[in-house]
Amino acid sequence: MIELCDASFSYRGGAGAGPAPEGVRNVSLSVEAGRCVLVCGPSGCGKTTVTRLANGLAPAFFPGDLSGRVLVDGRDASGLESWEMAARVGSVFQNPRTQFFNVDSTGEVAFALESLAWPEERVRARVRETIAELGLEALADRSIFELSGGEKQRVAYAGAWAARPANLVLDEPTSNLDEASIEALAGYVLEAKRRGTAVLVAEHRLWWLSEAVDEVVVMGEGRIVRRFGKDAFWALPAEELAALGLRTRDLSDVRAAPRRPGARRRAAAGGRPVLALSGVKAAYGRREALGGADVRLFAGEVVALVGANGAGKSTLCRAAVGLHRESAGAAALDGAPAGPKERLRAASMVFQDVNYQLFADSVEAEVSFGLGKRERPPAKRVGEILEGLGLAGLEERHPATLSGGQKQRLAVAACVASGKRLLVFDEPTSGLDLGGMRAVADLVRRLADEGRAVLVVTHDLEFVARACDRALLVEKGRVAREAVVEGDLAGVRALLAEAR
Numbered sequence: 037m038i039e040l041c042d043a044s045f046s047y048r049g050g051a052g053a054g055p056a057p058e059g060v061r062n063v064s065l066s067v068e069a070g071r072c073v074l075v076c077g078p079s080g081c082g083k084t085t086v087t088r089l090a091n092g093l094a095p096a097f098f099p100g101d102l103s104g105r106v107l108v109d110g111r112d113a114s115g116l117e118s119w120e121m122a123a124r125v126g127s128v129f130q131n132p133r134t135q136f137f138n139v140d141s142t143g144e145v146a147f148a149l150e151s152l153a154w155p156e157e158r159v160r161a162r163v164r165e166t167i168a169e170l171g172l173e174a175l176a177d178r179s180i181f182e183l184s185g186g187e188k189q190r191v192a193y194a195g196a197w198a199a200r201p202a203n204l205v206l207d208e209p210t211s212n213l214d215e216a217s218i219e220a221l222a223g224y225v226l227e228a229k230r231r232g233t234a235v236l237v238a239e240h241r242l243w244w245l246s247e248a249v250d251e252v253v254v255m256g257e258g259r260i261v262r263r264f265g266k267d268a269f270w271a272l273p274a275e276e277l278a279a280l281g282l283r284t285r286d287l288s289d290v291r292a293a294p295r296r297p298g299a300r301r302r303a304a305a306g307g308r309p310v311l312a313l314s315g316v317k318a319a320y321g322r323r324e325a326l327g328g329a330d331v332r333l334f335a336g337e338v339v340a341l342v343g344a345n346g347a348g349k350s351t352l353c354r355a356a357v358g359l360h361r362e363s364a365g366a367a368a369l370d371g372a373p374a375g376p377k378e379r380l381r382a383a384s385m386v387f388q389d390v391n392y393q394l395f396a397d398s399v400e401a402e403v404s405f406g407l408g409k410r411e412r413p414p415a416k417r418v419g420e421i422l423e424g425l426g427l428a429g430l431e432e433r434h435p436a437t438l439s440g441g442q443k444q445r446l447a448v449a450a451c452v453a454s455g456k457r458l459l460v461f462d463e464p465t466s467g468l469d470l471g472g473m474r475a476v477a478d479l480v481r482r483l484a485d486e487g488r489a490v491l492v493v494t495h496d497l498e499f500v501a502r503a504c505d506r507a508l509l510v511e512k513g514r515v516a517r518e519a520v521v522e523g524d525l526a527g528v529r530a531l532l533a534e535a536r
């Protein structure tokens with residue numbers, strides 16, 4: 037059982053402008069055994085901070101001032117040793133990469149059990165059982181560094197689940213997962229509840245929790261602003277959920293924003309693509325990740341790369357912009373053969389894990405970081421980009437102190453400021469609330485309408501509906517099929533169904 041009693045937390049050194057600069061204020065909630073409480077609300081409202089209080093990371097790893105009380109199984113969290121906390125609370129972080137203590141996946145699943153000093157035989161048996169239960173056989177004994185984003189998230193969940201802790205704390209556990217894995221996770225949460233586990237989840241995306249959730253706590257600017265029981269929450273009209281920044285998988289945007297036919301016509305007429313990849317192969321050591329992928333991307337269009345976790349989407353993007361050298365195949369920019377270096381010069385990319393690409397010491401400096409003097413946008417343009425992505429007021433903040441969604445939008449801002457013609461975004465809306473997703477979608481759309489070519493890896497159907505012209509299904513390292521985005525997204529849905 038997890039209880040927060042009038043808990044307030046301010047990050048030390050985190051004070052500054054922007055929403056909820058102080059972390060969270062006067063939060064009271066309780067998650068009883070066998071129940072699931074969802075914490076939601078717009079980006080920066082304090083969801084992650086609530087999960088950090090529940091698993092003791094704040095203040096143990098995130099220094100700050102805590103008042104009020106946090107109780108885990110009736111014990112004051114501040115009095116629990118870190119191993120005791122780990123034994124009681126299994127956690128999945130917003131960014132799974134930051135939670136691994138081991139370099140291999142199986143070691144990571146065993147880690148919590150070893151910390152509890154279980155005998156070796158018992159650890160082995162439980163690890164085997166957990167891997168089988170979660171269907172992770174293909175990911176066993178792999179280097180953590182060599183897993184795709186979704187694969188990391190699944191290993192993180194297995195690590196949290198292995199010890200069958202009495203409490204689970206999940207911070208946006210679906211942000212990198214494909215549809216099948218999200219459904220599976222929903223099933224595990226139900227199973228955990230059935231076994232009496234208390235489950236606290238921070239999320240923007242709601243549909244996968246429709247069966248599991250018992251109580252919904254909505255936050256705004258660091259405080260709890262509303263609370264609902266399960267039935268009252270699901271009875272709320274869609275507009276009200278949208279006003280709270282929540283993602284209900286409303287796909288009506290696809291009708292509200294008719295696709296621009298220009299780019300598609302050019303593509304159909306066999307015009308010259310900005311980027312053409314044909315038969316591109318790429319590998320990590322001996323593991324083949326791309327087995328002959330073809331992509332044609334035209335100026336003025338946004339093309340989605342969809343497909344299962346581990347299908348090769350991120351690798352395809354890295355190869356497209358010259359960051360991962362292909363072992364075979366051809367690439368061209370505007371019809372002329374282009375090697376990796378030329379593509380790297382022509383393109384800008386936002387990585388799936390944006391923590392790898394935030395380098396500057398302020399939000400404002402980050403937007404022009406790495407650009408030559410002549411390429412730097414004027415201050416007014418930087419201001420406009422930040423404003424458009426809901427980051428106005430955070431200019432002076434250090435990027436490391438931003439919430440997950442704020443970091444994500446900052447990386448997008450920097451990519452946009454580069455002024456390059458070929459833009460590649462790897463899951464730019466994972467972990468974004470409705471407003472953030474729409475801001476990124478509209479910005480991406482505008483960039484394409486201005487004549488740029490945009491490639492986006494995404495599992496986010498709402499984003500596809502709002503921003504994309506076409507979707508390409510990546511399957512086992514190849515582009516297997518494509519669909520035009522229109523109407524009820526039937527074509528894209530069929531692609532995703534095939535991906536499973």
Ligand SMILES: Nc1ncnc2c1ncn2[C@@H]1O[C@H](COP(=O)(O)OP(=O)(O)OP(=O)(O)O)[C@@H](O)[C@H]1O
Nearest residue numbers: 047050056079080081082083084085437439440441
């Ligand atoms: N390490 C930190 N240092 C200083 N301030 C922080 C830190 N982490 C978060 N904050 C600030 O605390 C507030 C709450 O952030 P938190 O990460 O809890 O929000 P969130 O609701 O999880 O956001 P998101 O949906 O974007 O992940 C924000 O204003 C954020 O900028």
Ligand SMILES: Nc1ncnc2c1ncn2[C@@H]1O[C@H](COP(=O)(O)OP(=O)(O)OP(=O)(O)O)[C@@H](O)[C@H]1O
Nearest residue numbers: 182184185186187320325345346347348349350351
């Ligand atoms: N650094 C690496 N070293 C070795 N193998 C890797 C590495 N990165 C990815 N892989 C493997 O290559 C394959 C393709 O990974 P990639 O990251 O391109 O997939 P993805 O479609 O983007 O997945 P996700 O939706 O989970 O992000 C997967 O089998 C993955 O395990």
